[in-house]
Amino acid sequence: DGGITQSPKYLFRKEGQNVTLSCEQNLNHDAMYWYRQDPGQGLRLIYYSQIVNDFQKGDIAEGYSVSREKKESFPLTVTSAQKNPTAFYLCASSRRLAGVTEQFFGPGTRLTVL
């Protein structure tokens, strides 16, 4: 079955600790994205990557970092510099580099910072 997996589903961390969220896809998609969802605010773009070894900041990149060493993987690190890290994090991927196609989403990771 093709799809996007995110792990873990729930994650708890102490304030001040960095934490890395996993995102893997076997859809052979070129582009991958990270969003966060907060109540009443929809989905906001954190980082995106169009191709391996390349990524760009989205609308709310401060306090986050990413890497794209493999086409299938796009991990997100939430650093201690992120002021409000508690949120629901969603990873997505899409088929083409250029133009707009639908994005496929993973099941999400709920991060709670205590």
Next chain:
Amino acid sequence: DQQVKQNSPSLSVQEGRISILNCDYTNSMFDYFLWYKKYPAEGPTFLISISSIKDKNEDGRFTVFLNKSAKHLSLHIVPSQPGDSAVYFCAAAANAGGTSYGKLTFGQGTILTVHP
């Protein structure tokens, strides 16, 4: 600056009736629009999309209407079913088919509840 707005946080309808979810946008460069459905603690799933060259797109019980002059789109679900109860997000993109990477701007979402 919220470029895509869903002004109704929630909507409640009776099973079998029509559900109409609305979305407004401000960026005149947007030329491709999508609707996603999301259940709690899950990722959104794609429902239906429309290009700005059309004013209507239909897929089964779901129809999306686009009014470019009003910068408004709506999703109609007919007939509504209890399983349609979820959060619905509209999303928009600019320069579809061009060199953009496909960045989507999402609205805040509308919670739809369909009562049996």
